[in-house]
Amino acid sequence: xNLDVVYKKRVxxxxxxxxxxxxxxxxxxxxxxxxxxxxxxxxxDAMLITNRWIIEKKVPGLPHxxxxxxNEDQVSKIVKLAAExxxxxxxxxxxxxxxxxxxxxxxxxxVDLKRLDKVIDVNDKDLTVTVQTGINGKALERILKExxxxxxxxxQSFHTASVGGWIAHRAAxxxxxxxxxxxxxxxxxxVVMADGSIVDTxxxxxxxxxxxxxxxxxxxxxxxxxxxxxxxxLWPWPEKQEGVAFAFSDWGHALETVRLVLRQQIYPxxxxxxxxxxxxxxxxxxxxxxxxxxxxFVCEGIAKLVDLxxxxxxxxxxxxxxxxxxxxxxxxxxxxxxxxxxxxxWTPKDVIFDTIEVSCMWKDAVALYDNVVAEMRKVPGMAMSxxxxxxxxxxxVCFYFTFGGVSSGKLSADEFFNAAWDAAMxxxxxxxxxxxHHHGIGIVRARWMKPEHGPVLELMKRVKHALDPDNIMNPGxxxxxADK
Amino acid sequence: xxxxxxxxxxxxxxxxxVAWKFIKGFTGAKKYYKTSSGNAAVDMKSLLKCAHCPNxxxxxxxxxxxxxxxxxxxAVKARLSYLIERGDLDPADPHTAEVPYLCVNCDGxxxxxxxxxxxxxxxKAVRADLVDxxxxxxxxxxxxxxxxxxxxxxxxxxxxxxxxxxxxxENPDVFYxxxxxxxxxxxxxVLANIAILKKAGVKFSTHASERSCCGGxxxxxxxxxxxxxxxxxxxxxxxxxxxxxxxxxxPACADTLRNVYKExxxxxxxxxxxxxxxxxxxxxxxxxxLEKPVNETITYHDPCISARRFGDVESARHVLGKVPGLxxxxxxxxxxxxxxxxxxxxxxxxxxxxxxAIGSQRFAQLVKTGAKSIVSSCPACEEGFIIAxxxxxxxDKVLDIAEVIVNALD
Numbered sequence: 001x002n003l004d005v006v007y008k009k010r011v012x013x014x015x016x017x018x019x020x021x022x023x024x025x026x027x028x029x030x031x032x033x034x035x036x037x038x039x040x041x042x043x044x045d046a047m048l049i050t051n052r053w054i055i056e057k058k059v060p061g062l063p064h065x066x067x068x069x070x071n072e073d074q075v076s077k078i079v080k081l082a083a084e085x086x087x088x089x090x091x092x093x094x095x096x097x098x099x100x101x102x103x104x105x106x107x108x109x110x111v112d113l114k115r116l117d118k119v120i121d122v123n124d125k126d127l128t129v130t131v132q133t134g135i136n137g138k139a140l141e142r143i144l145k146e147x148x149x150x151x152x153x154x155x156q157s158f159h160t161a162s163v164g165g166w167i168a169h170r171a172a173x174x175x176x177x178x179x180x181x182x183x184x185x186x187x188x189x190x191v192v193m194a195d196g197s198i199v200d201t202x203x204x205x206x207x208x209x210x211x212x213x214x215x216x217x218x219x220x221x222x223x224x225x226x227x228x229x230x231x232x233x234l235w236p237w238p239e240k241q242e243g244v245a246f247a248f249s250d251w252g253h254a255l256e257t258v259r260l261v262l263r264q265q266i267y268p269x270x271x272x273x274x275x276x277x278x279x280x281x282x283x284x285x286x287x288x289x290x291x292x293x294x295x296x297f298v299c300e301g302i303a304k305l306v307d308l309x310x311x312x313x314x315x316x317x318x319x320x321x322x323x324x325x326x327x328x329x330x331x332x333x334x335x336x337x338x339x340x341x342x343x344x345x346w347t348p349k350d351v352i353f354d355t356i357e358v359s360c361m362w363k364d365a366v367a368l369y370d371n372v373v374a375e376m377r378k379v380p381g382m383a384m385s386x387x388x389x390x391x392x393x394x395x396x397v398c399f400y401f402t403f404g405g406v407s408s409g410k411l412s413a414d415e416f417f418n419a420a421w422d423a424a425m426x427x428x429x430x431x432x433x434x435x436x437h438h439h440g441i442g443i444v445r446a447r448w449m450k451p452e453h454g455p456v457l458e459l460m461k462r463v464k465h466a467l468d469p470d471n472i473m474n475p476g477x478x479x480x481x482a483d484k
Numbered sequence: 485x486x487x488x489x490x491x492x493x494x495x496x497x498x499x500x501x502v503a504w505k506f507i508k509g510f511t512g513a514k515k516y517y518k519t520s521s522g523n524a525a526v527d528m529k530s531l532l533k534c535a536h537c538p539n540x541x542x543x544x545x546x547x548x549x550x551x552x553x554x555x556x557x558x559a560v561k562a563r564l565s566y567l568i569e570r571g572d573l574d575p576a577d578p579h580t581a582e583v584p585y586l587c588v589n590c591d592g593x594x595x596x597x598x599x600x601x602x603x604x605x606x607x608k609a610v611r612a613d614l615v616d617x618x619x620x621x622x623x624x625x626x627x628x629x630x631x632x633x634x635x636x637x638x639x640x641x642x643x644x645x646x647x648x649x650x651x652x653x654e655n656p657d658v659f660y661x662x663x664x665x666x667x668x669x670x671x672x673x674v675l676a677n678i679a680i681l682k683k684a685g686v687k688f689s690t691h692a693s694e695r696s697c698c699g700g701x702x703x704x705x706x707x708x709x710x711x712x713x714x715x716x717x718x719x720x721x722x723x724x725x726x727x728x729x730x731x732x733x734x735p736a737c738a739d740t741l742r743n744v745y746k747e748x749x750x751x752x753x754x755x756x757x758x759x760x761x762x763x764x765x766x767x768x769x770x771x772x773x774l775e776k777p778v779n780e781t782i783t784y785h786d787p788c789i790s791a792r793r794f795g796d797v798e799s800a801r802h803v804l805g806k807v808p809g810l811x812x813x814x815x816x817x818x819x820x821x822x823x824x825x826x827x828x829x830x831x832x833x834x835x836x837x838x839x840x841a842i843g844s845q846r847f848a849q850l851v852k853t854g855a856k857s858i859v860s861s862c863p864a865c866e867e868g869f870i871i872a873x874x875x876x877x878x879x880d881k882v883l884d885i886a887e888v889i890v891n892a893l894d
Contacts, residue, residue, distance in 0.1 A: 002572040033553075035579040037564055041555040046538040054535060054563065055516045057572060068552055095554060096538055114552035134552075138543035146816045159596065160542040280490040339598035340540055344533035348516045350509035383498050383506065406505035 001036055005043075006053060007061035007476075009483045010107030013087060016064055023067050023109070026077045031068040031115075038066050042092060042110045046157075047100035047444060048354045049417045051347045056413075060103045063090060063110035070115050072190060072198055072228045079226065079472075080196030082109055086470050089194075091222040093162030094136060097169060098355070099442025101221040105476035105483075113164055116228055119143055123234075128187060128203075130231045133164030149234045152179025152269070155438075159338060167227050170219035172438035174337060177262075177392050178269035178300070179235065181438070183218050190229035191217055194468035203231055216463065221440055222474040224467050241300040243270070243330030244313055246322030247289040251275070251366050253320040254293045255389065255397065257313075259362055262394045266312045270298035272333065275369070277386035278402075283332065288323050295322070296333045346404065351383075352417050353404035356424045360433035361396040365389075369399055372427035376401070379419045381408030391437060398437035425451070441478045449479065519613075520571030526609045528569060534562035534601050541593035541603075546824045547586045547831075550841040556586045558593045558603040565610045575619040582621075584610040586835060588828035588842060589704060591792040595820055604829065611706030620706070623834045628707045635696035635717070638668045649674055649692035652725075658688040658762075659727040659754075661718075661741070663734030664697050666863035666884070669870070673863070673884035677733055677759055680886060683893050684772040689725045696721075698732075700740030701830045708748060711740075715750045722754060729755045731762045733886065735789035735862050743793075758790065760799040760861045760885060767806050774892035777809035782888065783855035784812055785846070785869070786822035787862035800861050800885060807892045813853040823849065825860075825868030832868075840871055847872030850880075857881040859888055 013019060016034070023032045033039075043059040044050040050060050064087075069075045082089045088108025095102055104110055113134035120130040122144070129151070131140060137158045144150055153173040155161060165171070167189065172181040179185065188203040191214075201214040217227055248254035254273045261268070272295065274282060279294040286294065295317070299309040317324075346353055360368045369387060376385035382405040391398035403420045407413040425435055425448045435445055435452045449457050461479050464471075476482030495503060517528040539559040542548065547556045554560050564583045567573040575581045589604035614620050627637070636642040642664055643649060649667065651660070660681060662674050681688050696718055699711035718741075722730065732738050735758055742756040757765075766772035784800060791797050797819040804812055817823055826832070826843025847869050850858045858880055860866050869882045 001574075003567070036577060037573060037580040037583055038553070038555055040567065040573065041553075041557075041560050041564060051536045054566070055532070057570075092554070094539075094542060095557075096542075098538075112552065112554065114548075114554075117552070136543045139549070142817070157538065159544075160539040277490060277494075280493070284487055284489060336598075338540055338596070340538055341598045343538060344536040344599060347536050348513040348529075348532055349506075350512065351506070381502055381505070383502055384494055406502055406509065408502060408505060 001040070002057065003040070004058045005062055006058050007103065007105040007482055007484055010062070010064070011088060013064050019085065019087070020065055022081055023065060023078065026081070027067050027069050027074050031070070033066045034064070039063060042066050042104070042112070045095040045097045045100060045102040047098055047103065047442065048343060049352070049414065050100070050103070051343055052352060052413055055348060060100070061105045062107060063104040064107045066110045066112060068112045068115050072192060075111065075192045075226055075228055076196045076198050078109065078111055079192050079194065082472050083195050083470065086472060088475050089472055090474050091164070091168070091226045093134060093165040093168070094160055096157040096161040097165060097440065097442060099440045099444040101169070101440060101442035101474065101477050103443065105443060111226065113162065113226070113228065120229070122147060122149070127234045128231050129234050130229065131163055132229055133162060133167065133227050135163055137161050137163065137166070144234065145237065148237050150237055151185060151232055152235055153182060153185055156338060156340065163230060163232070164227055167218055167230060168221050169440040170438065172391050172398070175269040177271050178267045183215070185233045186218065186230050187233060188231045189214050189217060189227050191225040191227050193225045194473045219440060221442060221477050223464060223478050224473060238300040240303040240306045241298065242306055242310060243296060243298040243327065244310060245294060245296050245325040245327070245329035246317040247286070247292040247294055247325050248320060248322050249292055251293065251369060253322070254295050255362070255365050257295065257316045257320045257322060258392050260316045261313055262392060264312060266309050268297045268299045268309055268313060270296065271392050272296045273389040275387050277384070278388050282336070283329050285332070286325050286329055288325050289329070292323070294325065294329055296330055298330065350406060351404055352407065352413050353402065354417065354420065355400060355402050356421065357390065357398055357400045357437040357439055358424070358428040358433045358435060359396060359398040359437040360431060364432045365397050368428060368431035368433045371431045372399070372401055372424050375423035375427035376403050376420055379405065379416065379423050380411055381405040381416050382420065443477060443482050446478060446481045519569040521613065523613055526569050526613060527606055528566065530601055531562050531566045531569070531606050533599055534559055534603055534606065535566050537599070540598065541596040544592040544596055546588055546590060546592065546842040546845070547838060550838050550845070551586065555583060561587060561607060562603055565607060569610060569613065575614055575617055578621065581614055581619040584614065585705070585829070586838065588824045588826065588831050588839070590788040590824035590828045592788070592824065595792055608704060608706070612708050615706035621834060624705055627705070627830070627833050628702065628710055631697060631702055631710055632713070635714070636664045637697055637701050638664055642668045643695055644693040646671060646692070649690055651678065651688065651690045651692070653687050653689045656687050656689040656725060656727040657729060658686050659722055659725050659730045660688045660690045661695070661698070661730050661732040661737060662690065662692065663732060663737045663863050665867055666733045667692070669867045670863050670884055673733065673886045676884065676886035676890040679890050680763065680772065680893065684766045689727060691721055691725055694721055698737040698740040700736045700744060703740065703744050703748070705830050705834070711744065712748060712750065715745050715748070719750070719752055729757065731757050731759060733759045733863065733884070735787045735794070736864060739789050739793055758799070758861065760790070760803055761796065763803050763889065764799045767803060773894070774806045774889060775808065775894050776892045778807050778888060778891045779809040780857060781811040781813055781855045782857040782859045783815055783850050783853040785815070785825065785850055785858060785860040785865055786819055787860060787865050788822060788824055788828055790861065791820050791822050803885065803889065807888060810888070813855045815849050815853050817849060825865035826872070827864035827868040840875060843868035843872040844875055847876065851878065857883050859883045859885055861885040
């Protein structure tokens with residue numbers, strides 16, 4: 001292999017052949033690999049700077065071995081084996097995470113969960129679906145759509161993400177203002193713990209029966225255990241779907257429209273507000289939006305409710321001097337919502353970029369946008385920083401920033417990337433924001449966990465230590481910075 | 485506002501040093517598009533584009549869904565193939581050399597690609613490079629030897645054993661080019677096509693005993709010299725037969741004759757049509773009349789090549805819609821979202837287990853419609869479903885569209 005490894009400090013595995021033999025005894029000969037092409041395939045996830053590393057002839061990190069278990073029992077045995085030998089275990093779903101949480105920074109055993117892809121039960125009365133977590137999001141949607149249901153969780157990575165990844169990163173989808181985020185959708189789960197034991201949490205609509213421990217695994221990024229099965233909420237496929245689009249003169253008016261709509265307990269499924277740069281980039285065909293902020297609303301559900309939601313949105317938008325842009329921007333949004341071309345277009349041109357999503361309460365919203373954009377623009381080589389507001393709550397908002405620039409002066413490509421991230425984190429924390437809304441921490445944000453949480457981080461580490469005393473579950477993520 | 489106006493505005497707002505780096509980046513990107521061998525036939529630019537994508541077509545890849553291995557996800561196949569071509573991974577390692585082959589060339593990825601990239605099309609050039617480097621499996625070497633020896637992907641007698649296939653007309657208008665798979669596995673469909681053409685009054689020849697494989701399968705797995713050799717033989721036969729229109733019962737043959745020959749620099753000016761395209765024309769002209777009721781419920785499987793490469797999902801439905809009494813029940817995933825039958829990419833030759841697993845998945849979707857007959861217009865798909873039916877111990881009929889139409893002839 002003619003490639004450098006970025007995260008070089010792999011753990012030493014004394015008897016790798018013996019480990020491989022034992023893994024083959026658990027999962028079967030064909031479901032364990034130490035082949036070079038497989039190791040390189042699992043060396044990265046969708047963390048954006050790792051695309052730059054491809055052209056720089058680097059791989060992020062190499063696992064020692066990959067295993068594809070067929071069921072929980074095999075997952076349990078694999079983790080037990082790893083616990084006995086104190087070998088890192090890196091759960092791998094579809095590899096769509098953008099913060100590097102699936103990168104084997106210390107090597108170890110990458111456990112790919114793709115074979116756990118079955119729909120176990122669809123319950124119409126309870127409106128639930130129980131699935132194995134290796135199932136792909138779009139594949140699951142197809143199965144449910146054929147039966148007349150949807151989950152309503154549609155992140156942009158929908159086509160390339162697994163249910164396990166959604167849970168591990170506490171993900172949020174495009175239609176989440178109505179259907180909720182993954183934590184609102186998951187009802188129960190099965191987890192293989194760091195000692196290999198299997199825990200099933202009880203299924204109920206709601207209970208007052210002590211701390212909800214299953215909540216710990218949402219956003220744990222594989223550091224506390226491996227979620228292998230989950231029961232999720234379902235909804236009947238919506239009867240009607242309709243959208244409206246308005247252009248606003250500034251963030252204040254656009255955000256106020258959404259805030260006042262949600263305050264009335266009206267929840268459009270999709271709400272997106274694009275700043276003037278992103279409006280010009282995505283909605284260039286709409287002359288009424290020039291220099292303004294395009295705002296797209298999509299409502300869905302039973303027809304009467306959709307009509308009421310649309311009427312409420314229209315009324316509030318008009319009060320804020322919103323300019324009605326008709327249906328075209330809505331259609332354009334639907335047509336392009338999965339068009340992710342930037343990574344392919346810009347990376348070979350030596351442009352370094354990423355997206356950063358953060359959240360804050362309404363009172364800090366405009367200031368947070370201004371502060372993050374201003375901080376990022378101070379980074380030498382920065383060419384663009386823009387944002388859209390992508391998720392909304394009666395209490396606040398998520399901004400989804402994009403930055404792009406070039407390594408300039410003394411900054412290498414990696415240094416520029418880190419400086420841009422640091423700038424966004426500084427701007428967010430300065431504005432009382434939270435450093436991640438739905439992508440997670442991984443290795444990209446780990447150094448910002450202390451400023452984000454303060455003493456609470458120590459509490460998290462105590463929980464981690466209690467559940468995984470030997471730190472075998474996905475080390476180098478969340479609570480600690482990985483060594484290079 | 486224009487499509488690029490945001491970018492132009494952005495460029496002019498940059499500091500000069502940053503703008504200069506942007507220009508250098510744009511003009512210097514080609515340094516990343518070089519193969520270690522200097523082979524210009526490999527589209528490194530598109531391979532890298534695909535490799536850099538977060539795999540937005542991942543759910544649709546049949547190879548990935550049956551292997552469950554990241555190595556076979558479209559963008560990962562592209563990334564590893566890019567690294568092979570750049571000399572960073574060694575194709576002499578048989579496991580590495582397998583990467584470009586676990587793709588059934590169904591173009592499902594392209595259907596969802598915002599950049600209109602078919603990973604499978606890119607991998608064909610990588611496979612050709614592996615053939616040149618002699619880094620291919622014994623199964624593939626045997627396949628090439630067989631094709632060169634027999635002029636078909638099966639036996640020497642695929643076409644010659646059936647004299648009823650051999651038709652020679654004086655000054656024919658049409659050359660009916662039957663596919664190897666149709667002739668070997670579905671001879672009843674060949675006879676149906678012959679009956680339909682005769683009934684419609686088409687003056688046609690087949691020269692069955694003289695014809696060769698189109699060369700498409702060889703091209704797909706990387707044996708381009710073999711494809712060229714077969715192309716020369718077929719074009720000589722077409723010239724001898726004298727028809728200006730080639731009608732084939734196999735979409736893969738149609739793609740090869742229509743597109744692949746040209747991609748390989750082999751020029752001709754024959755009009756190439758699939759049987760369904762031709763029958764649609766004949767029906768619209770009134771020369772093919774489907775008047776006898778066929779009181780059956782069928783489901784129709786769109787071949788990947790027809791639906792996604794040719795963008796034609798209407799011809800078959802148009803033709804089937806003219807059959808009196810016929811009821812068509814569409815599968816849930818249909819038309820452009822059709823799924824692979826498992827036989828694409830010649831995968832049954834080099835990865836039979838995965839090929840059959842893919843075919844079984846699609847077969848189950850078609851059976852779910854409740855129709856008793858599964859109809860397609862591609863012999864490879866039909867073979868895939870016959871294998872899947874055997875594996876499932878099913879009783880469903882698997883028919884070529886010609887076998888349905890022929891029953892509607894008076």
